[in-house]
Amino acid sequence: MSDVLHWDELHLGHTLIPASHVAHGEFVRLVMNYPCQYAFMQHMFSPCDESCADNWKMWLQTDSGLQMSGSREFSMSVGSMIRHRGLIANLSLRENLLLPFLYHENHTRLEQAADELVDVANLIGLTAALDEKAGERTTFTHALISLGRCLLIKPAIIVAQEVHIGMPPEHLEQFKDISMSALQRLGSGLLYLTASPEEGSGLDYARTLTVKAEHKDIQSRKGE
Template identity: 65%
Template sequence: MSDTLHWSALHLGQTMVPAATVAHGEYVRLVMNYHCQYAFMQHMFCLKEDDRENGWKMWLESNSNSYPSGTPEFSIRIGSMIRQRGLIANLTLRENLLLPFLYHGDQQRLERASDEIVEVARRFGIDSSLDEKAGERSTYTHAIISLTRCMLVKPAIIVAQEVHIGMPPEQLDRFRAFSMQALEQLGSGLLYLTGSVDEGSGLDYARTLTIEPDCQSLDSAEGE
């Protein structure tokens, strides 16, 4: 698969994030503070159409096609595991998991995800809760829902923050094991956003890009 996430140099306030890419099957770590992480993700998921017309800052190259960030074609190919990305409380877990497919209006993908949802949920231990209202959920459940959604979407690239922060040790170990298995099965590229190189994921990164918060500094280390 030839899918590759690209972004041009981005100025986030006084911070500059240099141009880079993440290829399908490649893991890249981007180290910067949380304020910059959320500003970066705005370019990924919330870009306005007039901004795209003035020059794409982020896009996905897929089978000779270019999909700018903020478009449905881009977002259905980019999975996400974002901190503090809440579930919609008055919907069931099943409905929350299927929301991306409803939003994009792809009936074939919706039917396929609906067929797969119980098996994937059973794998992660949430099958008995699928028809419960989301309501208030633990950090672990939010993270597992994000992981389950990625398994259903089968994205080319996943952008992930440290969704494990705050989990008790037993749940953390279980979540890390599930995540490793899912990444191996999906074969997706991964852009891992973290505040520290000591994040402890244990992943084998092709590149680590460290962004200083106050200027244009870049520290790139291969194979960290």
């Protein structure tokens, strides 16, 4: 099967993250506390080789082969939406949206993303503010920028971390509508990191993995 995100079993202190996977188009929820979430993502986006602790690995299986975590190919195939880390204040919203392409210095993909930017900005409702400096923005705008980057990157898999937490009700409902539309458009798989199975995203998960901190007690249940 192509476009499947896999990861090995991982020990984080006394917490055991089970080996699992997310297929393209599949939504999987991983319930664990915030320190474990950040440690998990650090492992995910840091270079990983045989010298890694516990030889932990994550990789994306594609038609053309394996993309290992930490590689340039992996980071441009696996999008991320991380709480309160969507913006760099001294850049414009336009530059923030294009930031992944600027970092990777892929001029072809940068030009393509720049061409698609107006359409994406219209979808997420930021067209009028594209050339404004980011500065201090709301949780809602941080989340929209993270979502917009994913729309431009078109990743096989998205890793999301409760970016809606802290939004007022009117922004929350608006973000849910926009993100649902974006996920349908992308067709990407989703690994959703949350501290609670009652997180309120409204998404339909194929599987939920619940990781108990301080106990090597792991439950896996269907649905929700």
